[in-house]
Amino acid sequence: MSLEGTSHDPTKTEISDWSYVSEGGATMVFSYVGAPHPVFSHSVIRVRKAPLNKRDLINDIDEEEPDDPSIAFQNEVTALLIPAIHLPRLESVHVTREWLNELSISAQSKRPELRKAADDIDLSRRKAVIATDLVGGKGWAVEIKPKWAFLPNPAYLSSETRESKMNNCRFCMHSIHKTAGGETAAVGYCPLDLFSGEEGRVSKALLCLWRSWVEKDGNINNLKIFVGGSLIKPEQALRQLAPLLGQPDATDINALFPAFNQKLLPLLTQTKLLSIMAGLQRTLDALDLEGLSRLWKIRQGGESPLGTGLTNPSMEEWVAFVKEYIATNQGRDYSAVPLESMSSEQMRFFIMSYLMSTTFKDCSVILRVGSDVPNSITAIDLDPKQIDRLHNWELQDRDIVANFQESVAEGWVKKDPCVDAGSSQ
Numbered sequence: 001m002s003l004e005g006t007s008h009d010p011t012k013t014e015i016s017d018w019s020y021v022s023e024g025g026a027t028m029v030f031s032y033v034g035a036p037h038p039v040f041s042h043s044v045i046r047v048r049k050a051p052l053n054k055r056d057l058i059n060d061i062d063e064e065e066p067d068d069p070s071i072a073f074q075n076e077v078t079a080l081l082i083p084a085i086h087l088p089r090l091e092s093v094h095v096t097r098e099w100l101n102e103l104s105i106s107a108q109s110k111r112p113e114l115r116k117a118a119d120d121i122d123l124s125r126r127k128a129v130i131a132t133d134l135v136g137g138k139g140w141a142v143e144i145k146p147k148w149a150f151l152p153n154p155a156y157l158s159s160e161t162r163e164s165k166m167n168n169c170r171f172c173m174h175s176i177h178k179t180a181g182g183e184t185a186a187v188g189y190c191p192l193d194l195f196s197g198e199e200g201r202v203s204k205a206l207l208c209l210w211r212s213w214v215e216k217d218g219n220i221n222n223l224k225i226f227v228g229g230s231l232i233k234p235e236q237a238l239r240q241l242a243p244l245l246g247q248p249d250a251t252d253i254n255a256l257f258p259a260f261n262q263k264l265l266p267l268l269t270q271t272k273l274l275s276i277m278a279g280l281q282r283t284l285d286a287l288d289l290e291g292l293s294r295l296w297k298i299r300q301g302g303e304s305p306l307g308t309g310l311t312n313p314s315m316e317e318w319v320a321f322v323k324e325y326i327a328t329n330q331g332r333d334y335s336a337v338p339l340e341s342m343s344s345e346q347m348r349f350f351i352m353s354y355l356m357s358t359t360f361k362d363c364s365v366i367l368r369v370g371s372d373v374p375n376s377i378t379a380i381d382l383d384p385k386q387i388d389r390l391h392n393w394e395l396q397d398r399d400i401v402a403n404f405q406e407s408v409a410e411g412w413v414k415k416d417p418c419v420d421a422g423s424s425q
Ligand SMILES: O=P(O)(O)O[C@@H]1[C@@H](OP(=O)(O)O)[C@H](OP(=O)(O)O)[C@H](O)[C@H](OP(=O)(O)O)[C@H]1OP(=O)(O)O
Pocket: 024, 025, 026, 145, 221, 358, 362, 385, 389
């Protein structure tokens, strides 16, 4: 729902009232730092980005732009799966081309170079999203993008991939693939440790994230640290983070890790959010992409790529889907159902299910501990994924495993197996 009136109009605020926080592949986020405001205080604005060559399209359609789909998707769909205490408030607001352009200009000096070369704020949009500011205020906040929490159901894996996929999680294989392609990755971090709920393993996951964060000069998207609402680099940690960790005299960044770990560990091991996310990822991805691809081939015949010609689910379809998922998910064992016997309706269910699992595989959590607000852990970036991505995911899945197997065969990757603590649940 759009909220009207000047109190909900960000374009009536100064651009300098908004401070760049961070960005992902699809959006850029700014926090409100102006004078106390009834709506914007303690809030961020999340604006959509577009590739550089597409951001300046003129939007001359007369109809009102729909609200950003993340709002209805969270309020009507994911809210049925994740307790409200772990979700930010989201509201739609109107913006103008001029205002977005000024916002974009104000952000340039703070943006990562790689992102700047690829995209910028989408000037054709007329709506943005206001959300709870989860990193602002006097204290510190930590953002973790945990990624894939489970090893796949073996029932539908091919003989070529089974051994690799049952011993190595998707994130670990993907990190190796990314590194081989010259991309930055948090190599060594295994999400299965983070999601294990076991203190030792959660600590190990945090240590790997911390080491990568230090080594890659803060340029990994799996760990971000904010102090007073601003993203910090490792070189700023001694001055800015150390006092908040009770280590004002620390002289070595690695000496900060034990205090960092000690502050975060209770929240990470006690929260229900991580096990909820892991359970959703696993049960929504019941067939693995390989099973889904086979089901597509059986139902469609021919060689059309996975998902060809399918439309994105409407919000009504998503709501109906999530209700059916909740009603039928408990104790369901798909491996007992032959793919050949599944109907087209069941295939649509599994396709939506896979799409939704991808949302939970790609979201982040923001943790706040011991600052001026109560301890909390909140999930962000729960946007619906587009159906036309299915075929790319299928290709990516093959590439990641093939590259991993090649790396092992060539002897330049040696790693312990990933252990899925939740596989028997
Ligand atoms: O495929 P993945 O696992 O690499 O995930 C993509 C993310 O890459 P990551 O590996 O986390 O660095 C990627 O993150 P970055 O842009 O690399 O920070 C996006 O989150 C992308 O989602 P979308 O295109 O914005 O909807 C993500 O794509 P989806 O797979 O979720 O569509």
